[in-house]
Amino acid sequence: MVLPRWVWDYIRTIMEGGSYAELRGWFRDPVAPRHSVRPTVSEVSSPCPTKRDAYLRRVAKIPMEDTEILRLGRLIHEIFLAPFRESIPLSQLDSRFENILNDYGELGNKYKTQLYEIYTKAITLALNARDEGIPTSVEPSIPGAPIGLSDVVKPDILVGFIPMELVTSSPTEELISRKDIAVTAYALAIEAWIGHPVDIGIVLHISINGKLRFTWRVVKIDDTLRRAFLDMRDDVARIIEHGDDPGPASSCPKTCPFYGVCHG
Numbered sequence: 001m002v003l004p005r006w007v008w009d010y011i012r013t014i015m016e017g018g019s020y021a022e023l024r025g026w027f028r029d030p031v032a033p034r035h036s037v038r039p040t041v042s043e044v045s046s047p048c049p050t051k052r053d054a055y056l057r058r059v060a061k062i063p064m065e066d067t068e069i070l071r072l073g074r075l076i077h078e079i080f081l082a083p084f085r086e087s088i089p090l091s092q093l094d095s096r097f098e099n100i101l102n103d104y105g106e107l108g109n110k111y112k113t114q115l116y117e118i119y120t121k122a123i124t125l126a127l128n129a130r131d132e133g134i135p136t137s138v139e140p141s142i143p144g145a146p147i148g149l150s151d152v153v154k155p156d157i158l159v160g161f162i163p164m165e166l167v168t169s170s171p172t173e174e175l176i177s178r179k180d181i182a183v184t185a186y187a188l189a190i191e192a193w194i195g196h197p198v199d200i201g202i203v204l205h206i207s208i209n210g211k212l213r214f215t216w217r218v219v220k221i222d223d224t225l226r227r228a229f230l231d232m233r234d235d236v237a238r239i240i241e242h243g244d245d246p247g248p249a250s251s252c253p254k255t256c257p258f259y260g261v262c263h264g
């Protein structure tokens with residue numbers, strides 16, 4: 001199975017006694033867009049406290065700097081998702097890995113050991129899922145417009161109808177709250193798409209700082225999270241639609257690709 005056994009068991013446990021969400025993706029009035037601009041999931045759940053990054057990119061048209069940390073994040077995603085994306089013949093597993101690494105030049109070699117470990121773990125999970133007939137799809141295109149998001153939204157993996165996001169760092173309080181918003185956005189989009197309730201999202205944190213670490217988080221998508229997502233979506237849409245510069249935040253992550261623009 002894609003998720004470790006204990007994650008499935010944990011999902012069952014936290015859903016027992018059922019307190020269910022009332023706000024669903026298929027209820028047009030509460031979830032319909034309030035603005036003509038429809039942001040992406042990453043704009044809504046970005047690390048910028050004031051959402052100035054959305055203003056800089058979409059209004060001021062300042063391109064995002066492609067930092068090493070962003071490239072490493074993309075590389076980890078590619079390595080992890082490859083075995084889920086396609087059934088790689090056993091004889092080609094290593095060459096497929098090398099091909100992905102080669103596309104990233106020196107960066108791939110720098111983290112080769114940890115990346116290979118991620119790759120082998122992903123192969124095991126993907127093979128288990130296939131053996132057990134658990135349906136998965138990688139970066140499926142789900143309509144986002146019904147809930148005021150971009151034309152399509154793409155969770156990293158859909159396990160059945162559970163959206164799963166991959167994050168390439170350890171869980172911190174800040175990261176947890178915005179990734180919870182991201183899986184909530186996907187859950188609402190799936191509900192609007194198929195009319196089936198989605199009360200769970202999964203976030204897998206992969207940290208390669210020091211010893212490789214996988215941290216699985218089960219997110220119970222309740223009405224509080226659903227409302228928080230809708231409020232953030234409206235804030236970001238308003239900033240872009242009206243061209244309002246929210247200004248730099250008082251505390252910004254040094255890794256922000258716009259750090260030089262806001263604090264240069």
Ligand code: SF4
Nearest residue numbers: 048248249252256262
């Ligand atoms: S530097 Fe700060 S205010 Fe500017 S985009 Fe990044 S997080 Fe936002």
